Amino acid sequence: IVDVFTAANSVTSRRPRRRSGTPSQLRWRVESLSGRPVHTASGQVIGVDGPIGARSSADAVVIPGPFVGDIERFFARLDTVEPLLAALRRQHERGTLLASYCTGSFILAEAGLLDGRVATTHWAKGRTFAMRYPAVDLRVAEILTEQNRIVCSGAVTTSLNLALRLVEKFAGADVAAETGKLMLIDSNRVSQAPYASRARDTQHSDALVARAQSMMEKSLQQGFSLARLARDLSVSERTLNRRFKLAVGEAPLQYLQALRVDVAKRLIETTRLKLDAVSGRVGYNDLSTFRRLFKRETGLSPREYQRRFVRRAPAA
Structure with missing residues (x-):
C-alpha cells in the first residue's frame, strides 16, 4: 500500500x-x-x-x-x-x-x-x-x-x-x-x-456432514436426491439438511452445485477436455444449464474462465 x-x-x-x-x-x-x-x-x-x-x-x-x-x-x-x-x-x-x-x-x-x-x-x-x-x-x-x-x-x-x-x-x-x-x-x-474453492468447506467437525460431502464428491455424475443421500447416511432429510447448514453454511443442493463448478474449474485448468465433456463429468448433460450455473458461481462463462486461468507456457 x-x-x-x-x-x-x-x-x-x-x-x-x-x-x-x-x-x-x-x-x-x-x-x-x-x-x-x-x-x-x-x-x-x-x-x-x-x-x-x-x-x-x-x-x-x-x-x-x-x-x-x-x-x-x-x-x-x-x-x-x-x-x-x-x-x-x-x-x-x-x-x-x-x-x-x-x-x-x-x-x-x-x-x-x-x-x-x-x-x-x-x-x-x-x-x-x-x-x-x-x-x-x-x-x-x-x-x-x-x-x-x-x-x-x-x-x-x-x-x-x-x-x-x-x-x-x-x-x-x-x-x-x-x-x-x-x-x-x-x-x-x-x-x-x-478464485474461490470448495476445499475450505471441509473444515468443520461434523462427521456426518463430512461423510455426505465425500459421497457427493464420488457421485458427481449422478443425479442428486436428498432423500437418497439421507437414506444412505441413515438419517432423516430434515436432520441432514439442518446439520449441513450448520456445518457448511448452505443446503446440500447449493453445496453440490458449487462443488460441481469447482471440479469443472479444475478440469478446465488441467485437461484438454471440451466443455461438453467437462459438463458431463460433473453431472450436467445439458451444456446450457452448466454454462448458466458456472457463470452464476464464478461471474465468468466457462470460455472466459478458460482464457483467464488456463496455464500457458511463456513465450520463448
Whole structure:
C-alpha cells in the first residue's frame, strides 16, 4: 500500500502545480500498538514511526490483514488488541475513513464497526466471518465494499485495489488511474468468485456432514436426491439438511452445485477436455444449464474462465 502511495506522489509531482503553489502529496505513518517494529508471518521486520495514539488524527486509517493460519487461535488473541479496537472506534467517530483488506475486516468487525454495514473479506474466511458476525452484510464475492466511511477489500492482492481507492479519494481519480497503469494494477477485477474453492468447506467437525460431502464428491455424475443421500447416511432429510447448514453454511443442493463448478474449474485448468465433456463429468448433460450455473458461481462463462486461468507456457 505504501508503494502505491509513493507511486501516486510521483505521478502528482509531475503534474502542473496547483494554485497553492505545491502539488498535493500523500503522507502517512506506520504505527503499532507497542511502538516497536512488527515481525511479520514471513519473518520480515517492519519498522514503525511510533505507537498508535489515542489522540492522533488522520484522514484515513488502514488496518492490514494479519496472517491467519489457525482461526481459533486468532480469535483467542483478539482480546489482547482491545486498545486498537477502541482507537479505531474513536477515529471513526471523528470522521476518519477506515480501510482494511483480507482478514483485517475481522478486526473491524470485532470492534463492532461493521454491524449493519456491507463488508468483504478473504473468500476462504467468508463462512467463518458470517457465522461469527451475523449482523454484518457480508459480500464475500466482492473485491471492494464501501459504506459509511468504511472500505473493505478481499484477499491480500486486493490491497492494491484498496490503495488505489484511497488514492482516488485523497489525490483524485486521474492520479489514481495513472498510478494504476504505472503499477499494472488491474482495477477491472470485480469479484473474488472465480478464485474461490470448495476445499475450505471441509473444515468443520461434523462427521456426518463430512461423510455426505465425500459421497457427493464420488457421485458427481449422478443425479442428486436428498432423500437418497439421507437414506444412505441413515438419517432423516430434515436432520441432514439442518446439520449441513450448520456445518457448511448452505443446503446440500447449493453445496453440490458449487462443488460441481469447482471440479469443472479444475478440469478446465488441467485437461484438454471440451466443455461438453467437462459438463458431463460433473453431472450436467445439458451444456446450457452448466454454462448458466458456472457463470452464476464464478461471474465468468466457462470460455472466459478458460482464457483467464488456463496455464500457458511463456513465450520463448
